[in-house]
Amino acid sequence: METLTHNIQAIPLNHYILLSSIIFSIGVIGVLIRRNAIVIFMSVELMLNSVNLLLAAFSVYRGDATGQVFVFFIMALAAAEVAVGLAIIVMIYRNTNSIDINVLNRLKW
Amino acid sequence: MSTLIIISILPIILLYIGLYKGQKALLPVTIIGLLVALGFGISQWNNNAQPIYHGMMLFDNFSVVFSSVTIISTILIVFLSKDYFEKISSHIAEYYAIILFSLAGIIVMVSFYNLTMLFIGIEIMSVSLYILAGIKKSDFASNEAALKYFLMGAFSTGFLLFGITLIYGASGSFNLEAIRNFVVEHPHNIDPMFYTGVLLIIVGLCFKVGAAPFHFWTPDVYEGSPTLITAFMSTVVKTAGFAAFLRLFTACFAPISDFWVPVLLVITVITLFIGNITALYQQSFKRMLAFSSISHAGYLLFAVVALGASSANSVFVYATAYSIASIIAFGALILVQQQSGSDNFESFNGLSKKNPFLALVLTIAMLSLAGIPLTAGFIGKFFMFTGALNKYQVVLVILAVINAIISIFYYFRVIIAMYFNDADRAELVIPVYYKFVLGLSAIATILIGIYPGFISGLI
Numbered sequence: 001m002e003t004l005t006h007n008i009q010a011i012p013l014n015h016y017i018l019l020s021s022i023i024f025s026i027g028v029i030g031v032l033i034r035r036n037a038i039v040i041f042m043s044v045e046l047m048l049n050s051v052n053l054l055l056a057a058f059s060v061y062r063g064d065a066t067g068q069v070f071v072f073f074i075m076a077l078a079a080a081e082v083a084v085g086l087a088i089i090v091m092i093y094r095n096t097n098s099i100d101i102n103v104l105n106r107l108k109w
Numbered sequence: 110m111s112t113l114i115i116i117s118i119l120p121i122i123l124l125y126i127g128l129y130k131g132q133k134a135l136l137p138v139t140i141i142g143l144l145v146a147l148g149f150g151i152s153q154w155n156n157n158a159q160p161i162y163h164g165m166m167l168f169d170n171f172s173v174v175f176s177s178v179t180i181i182s183t184i185l186i187v188f189l190s191k192d193y194f195e196k197i198s199s200h201i202a203e204y205y206a207i208i209l210f211s212l213a214g215i216i217v218m219v220s221f222y223n224l225t226m227l228f229i230g231i232e233i234m235s236v237s238l239y240i241l242a243g244i245k246k247s248d249f250a251s252n253e254a255a256l257k258y259f260l261m262g263a264f265s266t267g268f269l270l271f272g273i274t275l276i277y278g279a280s281g282s283f284n285l286e287a288i289r290n291f292v293v294e295h296p297h298n299i300d301p302m303f304y305t306g307v308l309l310i311i312v313g314l315c316f317k318v319g320a321a322p323f324h325f326w327t328p329d330v331y332e333g334s335p336t337l338i339t340a341f342m343s344t345v346v347k348t349a350g351f352a353a354f355l356r357l358f359t360a361c362f363a364p365i366s367d368f369w370v371p372v373l374l375v376i377t378v379i380t381l382f383i384g385n386i387t388a389l390y391q392q393s394f395k396r397m398l399a400f401s402s403i404s405h406a407g408y409l410l411f412a413v414v415a416l417g418a419s420s421a422n423s424v425f426v427y428a429t430a431y432s433i434a435s436i437i438a439f440g441a442l443i444l445v446q447q448q449s450g451s452d453n454f455e456s457f458n459g460l461s462k463k464n465p466f467l468a469l470v471l472t473i474a475m476l477s478l479a480g481i482p483l484t485a486g487f488i489g490k491f492f493m494f495t496g497a498l499n500k501y502q503v504v505l506v507i508l509a510v511i512n513a514i515i516s517i518f519y520y521f522r523v524i525i526a527m528y529f530n531d532a533d534r535a536e537l538v539i540p541v542y543y544k545f546v547l548g549l550s551a552i553a554t555i556l557i558g559i560y561p562g563f564i565s566g567l568i
Binding site: 037047 | 232240255302
């Protein structure tokens with residue numbers, strides 16, 4: 001555990017921030033340009049996981065466990081969200097036989 | 110504290126009642142449970158609350174007031190749900206349970222003292238609402254609303270979380286007091302990371318409350334969801350969103366207001382104009398209400414822009430006035446929709462001849478939403494504008510007054526349709542529950558408009 005912490009701290013904090021920002025941006029771009037509901041969903045998960053990574057990094061650098069506890073909360077609630085989200089996607093698929101969000105144009109977008 | 114516990118346990122009891130086929134008992138149990146929760150909430154008034162659970166929650170006067178207004182609005186909406194859910198499915202216990210779970214999230218949102226609880230509260234509320242938006246499983250509009258709400262909600266949660274993380278990285282804590290101390294102790298050399306975090310939190314929260322330019326999901330979701338759920342989303346949820354917004358910014362970011370006030374100022378002005386101008390050319394009453402809720406989000410943002418001692422009070426008065434008036438509008442819409450099957454302005458034609466009571470309460474609601482004097486809406490706008498003027502935001506107030514004038518046009522369209530357009534229509538049968546809710550709300554609107562004193566001095 002001690003060596004792990006040292007290994008993490010051997011890399012400057014800025015690198016973690018940069019990496020997380022890049023992953024987060026990939027997620028945002030994915031949500032904005034992809035048309036498949038499942039892929040959009042995965043991009044959202046990517047955003048949440050970049051946040052988890054950053055929280056863990058901050059937490060190790062500060063020697064403060066609250067950041068890592070927050071990661072657990074994010075994971076638990078993301079799982080709840082996945083359960084509801086996939087159910088909604090299945091409901092859409094049953095009605096339209098498609099999960100392309102372009103079919104969602106009955107209401108003006 | 111007991112409020113939150115009761116509202117969390119109540120839905121589980123309701124699920125059991127539904128399991129043992131006690132459909133008739135659901136509504137009374139819900140109402141009684143909520144009233145008990147409200148009583149416990151009010152008993153916490155002025156007892157010098159300290160943060161509890163290692164600084165996670167704080168049930169101070171702010172939280173009591175906003176819990177009370179959200180619980181009361183929920184009670185009114187639950188009354189309207191009599192015979193509403195039965196048309197959708199025979200398993201109605203789940204609907205009441207999910208509404209109450211959402212309310213539990215809202216109570217957490219208005220009482221948080223730690224960014225963890227802010228996140229958890231918002232998520233409990235949102236996840237319940239994703240389900241509620243899609244309860245009409247075979248109705249395509251409802252499906253679409255659920256998916257759009259879900260994708261946009263999850264997306265905005267990502268921004269909120271990234272913001273929270275950056276603030277944690279800069280300040281080293283999630284606790285509101287610790288973050289405030291950090292801001293106060295480093296007035297000039299705060300990490301740029303912290304500012305980015307504040308901006309991302311603004312983006313996340315603006316998504317949740319439906320402020321432009323992050324409002325684009327609102328009209329679709331509000332139009333597609335079942336009308337009763339739309340009523341819940343546009344009153345209780347919006348109130349809670351602003352309470353959380355205000356609590357966070359008052360507690361943490363007030364010392365660096367020079368940084369975020371310009372950003373929110375721009376958001377406020379855009380929200381006002383987009384909401385009001387788009388509402389002008391809507392044909393559907395429900396969609397018009399959705400855009401009007403965007404414009405009201407703009408007025409509510411005034412309190413955050415002009416952050417001061419009276420902000421909480423003005424948000425409270427405004428949100429109360431707006432919630433009551435919206436509940437009347439949505440209640441009337443449910444009745445008209447059941448009769449004519451359409452939510453266009455034309456379906457209100459000639460309503461005053463056959464249903465003078467319904468036309469009267471709807472007129473009062475529209476006058477209140479437009480901010481005409483002697484209604485609660487006017488008092489709300491008055492407090493908002495006074496607060497902004499105290500901060501010398503003269504241009505903002507002038508733009509808001511122009512917007513208030515624009516809004517009169519579309520609110521009066523429905524009044525004109527009811528009183529001056531003739532149409533052959535049968536008399537609407539108004540159930541007793543609806544009469545009670547509509548009458549009570551109309552009386553409250555007028556009462557607050559005439560004697561604002563009894564709610565304006567609370568916090």
